[in-house]
Structure formats: structure tokens, C-alpha cells
Amino acid sequence: MRYAVMVPTETGRAADPDWIATYARHAEACGFESIVAVEHAVVVSRYSSEYPYAASGRMELADDCPIPDPLDLLAYLAGCTETLGLATGVLILPNHHPVPLAKRLATIDRLSGGRLRVCAGVGWMREEIEACGTDFGTRGRRADESIDVLRALWADTAAEGAVHDGEFFRFSGAMSYPKPVRPGGIPIHIGGHSKPAARRAGRRGDGFQPLGLHGDALQQALAEMRRAAEDAGRDPDAVELTLGHAVTKIDPARTAKLRVAGASRIVLAGSGATDLQQQCDELSACAERLGLAAPTTPTTANPATGAAR
Template identity: 35%
Template sequence: MHLGLVTPVLIQHPSTRSDWEATAEIDEVAQIAETADRLGFHHLTCSEHIAVPTEIAGERGGTYWDPLATLGYLAARTRTIRLATQVLVLGYHHPLEIAKRYGTLDRVSNGRLVLGLGVGTLKEEFDLINAPFTDRGARADDALAALRTSLSTPLPEYHGEFYDYSGFVVEPHAVQPRVPLWIGGRTKRSLRRALTHGDGWVPFGLRLSELADMLAAAPLPENFDVILSTGAAFDPLGDPERVVRSLTRVRDAGATIASTSISASSADHFAEQLEELHRIALAEGIDFT
């Protein structure tokens, strides 16, 4: 099992945001990314919302840094850590838009892109940009199939129900022969979607017992990743025993990658917490290679 990092600052949920994050700047995020990179963490994350309605922002948060610009900057400040969109909403983009923009990110980062992708649930945001909402699941399936054939070639061609194209040049494109696609969701359908089109599944909002049952009922292909959250933010310096318990629980539930959040009072403290998490994880046999 590898360890990934839910990057602070970039998403600010009212119930989990630390005070220091409200005024943090990109250099502080980069400091944390550089520490995680040096220690060998698997990936860092950045999610996507274009505009959150004010009444929903009070509950779910309204701060979401743009993943393309943010990950592009962090790519220049790191060397090996993977850059994961967790998640990019498929219905907001044409597949070739993703292939061009994020294929360029894959190139400038020397092949470190992970595309975490989701169907999306915020109808108000779909309506804002005139994106179809009611058939978004079917459109997402078609977009995933299109992306799989289009990400790593300069001459993409795809003929599907919603997307149909050929005779276009997309350059630059992704340098990885197969960009990892991680599919987010909380339903059996999202797991089927991940098994059909993706390289990993990023579930949310489910109990570990539910996840274990779902995974047991679905034979997973070789090298398929299951990215499970370790839950509430870790305090490795203050409560190392909980870190060990949580890592053990997600590993036993079938995680190949544990997605970790960190409690901290500043960027410097966050980096110290990462150092201690790394030490604990090594002692527990977590892979940082």
C-alpha cells in the first residue's frame, strides 16, 4: 500500500479547514508538496469546482483552486510525486479539451499525471455552464471511452454516442502510454465504471465494511488501484496510535493506496507532521518506493 496526500489549502471545507489555510499562499502549498515529494509520497491532489452556489458553499465550502493551473505550478516545484485531479468533472469538458490541457500537464511534469474523474452531482453548476445533467452518467461513460483512446496520441479518433471526432491534431499530448484514470463515486455503478474504463477507484462516503463487501464481489484486474480515505485528519505527532489503526483498517479493507489528510497549525507544522507520518508508515511496512 502506498500513501497519497490530500493537499491542504486547495479545498477548504468549513468543518475541516485549519485556520492557517484561510490565508495561505501557493508557496506554502509548494513547501508541503516538496516535503511530500522528498519523502516519497505517491501523489497529491487538487479537485474541481467552477463556481459553488452561495447557499451550498456555506455547507460544503466555496474554495476550490483550479487543478490545471495549480498542478502545473506544483509540477515545477516537485520531481517524482504524482499529480492527481481528485476529481475532475467529466461533464464540464469535451474529452479533447481534457486530452490537450492535461496531456500538456503530463508532458511538463514528465509523465506524472493521474486523472481522477467523476460524474458530478452539483446540478446548479451544470446549469450554470449549460452542461447536460440528467444523462450525465451515460455521457461520462462515453467520455471515458473517448479519453482512453485519445490521451496519448497526436491524432485521436473516437466514434461514440455523444462524442464523435477524427481528423484533428492534439499536440502536445500525454507522454504516458496509459495515463492512469481513477474513477470517483460511491455506488456499484461507479465501481463498474472504474473496472470498465479506469485504472483505479476512489470511493467516498461509504463505511469500510461496505467497501470491503463491494470489492469482494467485484474481481479486480491486476494493477488496479483502490484509493481509500483514512478518514479524519491525522495528527501523527500527537496521536501516532490512531495513524497505525487507520492505516491498518484501510489496508485490510483492500486499499492499494491510502489517501491521507493531516491536521496542522501552519505549513511548517504540516511538513513536520508529514515527516512523522512517513516514519510511522515505514515502521508499518508502507511502501515509499
């Protein structure tokens, strides 16, 4: 089992360079596989869209919470760490034109030595997606085509370049370099809770991260993913499953249950504590419970800056 940690965006410190660099280095020292950054290009105040992962219909983050661009954040953290995987969760594909996105992702992957993983989705906040210039009703089709564009531009097409002729994007002879480190390109996982998300994972994804699903709902989503993969002539067992849990609650018994469900990675959310030392202590305790590598040096907070040293 691999264990990833979420960037603790809810603390409001994800854009503080010393704070987030120390957190990422500590996660790496503790033996966590990767760090996962969320995305919201904008949060529209008093949005009317319903957040699907809370009974209130509102996301936990304040409208004015600092949410750094996930790709810029991951590029920064790539330079602060050596082996820690770098992942998005969830990159909102309709917010991006896939041609420049392919270049940005490949550049981060190449400069980090192949450490990037993309978990992508279609987004739930209509106001955000429309502010980015995309019709909310077409976001699913655009996301599907964007994945095809990314893979076309990452492929080794030699002198002919990449060709794509779709509903939203068209080009020919496109040469996009550098290429990702892995010959098959950067892994693209699909995040979401809906049937279309499950089908997208089966048809196009290297992985599936069902968000907010448990019990029967999770099993139904996995069955939907498997049917879609088989219909597309793909091996459903090759679609990697990532599930979520909490840093302060995960233990070997809970891991065993998620492994039975098919998970090979668990993304862990923190407690929301704003104190960096507490966040790092929670990572250390979690790593000890799970039998991960112990930090080589202790983290001590600098009271003057709130960073660790």
C-alpha cells in the same frame, strides 16, 4: 503501500503560491507518493444539492473558499517539485469538454515527466454542473464517453488520427499531441460512492477510489466493481484500489487493515490547520510513523509571509 496527501484546500491557502509550493515540497521530501487536488469550477451559494459525504448534506468548505483549478494548480506544482506524483481527486468530468481536456492533461503529464494521475467522477452539485452547461441527468453517460474520448486522443493512431462517433462527441482524423508519457495514456481512476461509480471503475477505470464508504458498504462497492470488470472482460485485480484516511491518525496498524481491504494507495487528508508549519509538522510526524523518507532539510515558517523557507 503508497501514501498521497490532499491539497489542504480547507485552509484557504491552496491558491497562495509560496504556501502551497512549500507544502508540496515538504510532502515530497517526506516521501509521500503524490499530492491530490480537488475541483469545483463554481460553488453556487445556498446550493440545494445534498453533499453525500457529510450527515449535514453540506460540504466542509465554505462557499467562498479559494479552490484553484486543479489542473493549473498541478501544473504549477509540477514545476515546484521533482518526483512528487500529481493527481486530481475528483476531476468532475461533466464540467469539461474531453477534447481540450485531453490536451491539457497530456501536456501536464509530458512536462512533468509522466507524473499525472486522474481520479475522475460525475459530480454531485447540480447547480455547478448546470452552470458549466451540462444537463445533470446525462452526466454519467457523458463521463463514460469522455473517458473513451480521452483514451482515443491519447492513443498512437499515426497519420490516420483518432475517430470517435458517440452520443455527445464526434470527430475523425483528430491529431492530439503531445501524447502522455506512458504508452497506455494517463491512468484514469474513478472516484465516487454509488453503484454506477463502482461499475464505471470496473468497466473503464485503471483504479477505483470509493469515497466515504466503509465496512459492508465498501465491500458491496468492491463486489460491484469486480462484477462489472468481469462482465466487460477485464481483470478486476488489475483495477487499483485507493482508500482514504487522516494524516494525523494513520499508522501501520490502520494501514494493515486497509491493505487487507485491497488498497495499494491511501490518500490522506490533513487536520485543516491554517498554519503552514503545523501542516508540515503533521506531514513529518506521519512520515515518521509510516517509516517514509525523512525530510532532508527542516521546514521553518517565515513569520512575515506565512510561507516556509
